[in-house]
Amino acid sequence: MAFFARRIERPMYDLFGELAELLVQSADTHSKLIGQGHRDRVRIAPRLHDQSTRAEELTRRIAQRLAESLVTPYEAELLYDLALTMADTLDAMEHTGELLAGTRVGTLPTPLLEAATGIERAAELTVSASWKLSAMSEMGDYYPQTRKLKRQGDRLVRQALAELYRRGGAVGEVLPLHDVAHSVRRTLELQEQTARIVDLLRVKDS
Template identity: 30%
Template sequence: MKLRLFPQEPAGLVLLAQLAGQILAATGTMSEILGAPASEHDRLAEELHEHESKSLDLHFALLTHMRTSFVNPLPREDMYALSRHLNDAMEKLDAAGELIALYKLDRLPKRAADQLEIISRQAELTVDAMQKLNNLDELEDYWIEMLRLAKRAERTHRVWVAEQLRDLKSAQYARHRDIADQLVDVTKEMRKVATQVGSIIVKES
């Protein structure tokens, strides 16, 4: 039997999908940063700031919608948690790009691109999942795949940090470690989104 939670009011789910979409769009900008010379980083970092600003606007729009809508597609506390984790993920991705610009790093190791690939995949899956929250039977695979990606991100982070510690001097290591930590934190926030979805599935099953 398919589970449906108040499909009459889908606007909140649209806003959640748009929040995830901002993260996906921001991964494109971050990909440009990883491939661009340091002279281009400030401009691209500004593009990331714009994505972060749009994300915050969507977060506030969802809060307003929940306060003014009589029927929401999910309990308000669940919608708020999903929105907060998505916005936090965007903030951390923005911070990673800003650090690259501030540190004037010309190149980052392949591990950075690996983490960005994971974040992009997490965002793609989450855009789709947010649109299906009124049909929870379709979301178990999302939950499982997001946890698998998060574990992959944690392993990539451990290897990246170990390689940095081995290959870089202390000042360089500190700069690269900051960025590595920000990127893995993005994947952790995306995992929290999936965990919240899992909680919703369990509560409504």
């Protein structure tokens, strides 16, 4: 059975698709920024702000469409939470960018670069999932795959923190890197939360 096929107009799905595409763009920007030096980070970081701002605008448009639609309050709440969580994910990546651009931290531990690659992969999965919101039976294993990427990312963040502590150094150098690692972890958490909401919608539609 199509997910809300008779009750939500096609543009609703398009808005979620646009939001998911922004996630992919931001994940790519996020990876580039993490892998660069300070000067390039300062140059790249504003892209994350622009992408996050566009995501907030899309979320407002989705909220308006939901207010005009005939979905149940429960369904509307889940869909709104989905949009908000996706926007929060972009905000988390912007936060990472602000931390890196606002400090002069050097090369990040390699596991953080690998975690950023996992964030890109999860964003790509979210785009694929957004195309199937009108046919939830085709959703496949989006949530299990994203959950697996989140667990891998958590392990990589722990490895990065361990490497950071082994390096030692002045507090002014260690703390910013520590904050960056936790910001990356927050992005991973929000991506899993996005997939969990979609899975709730799948269960609701089954």
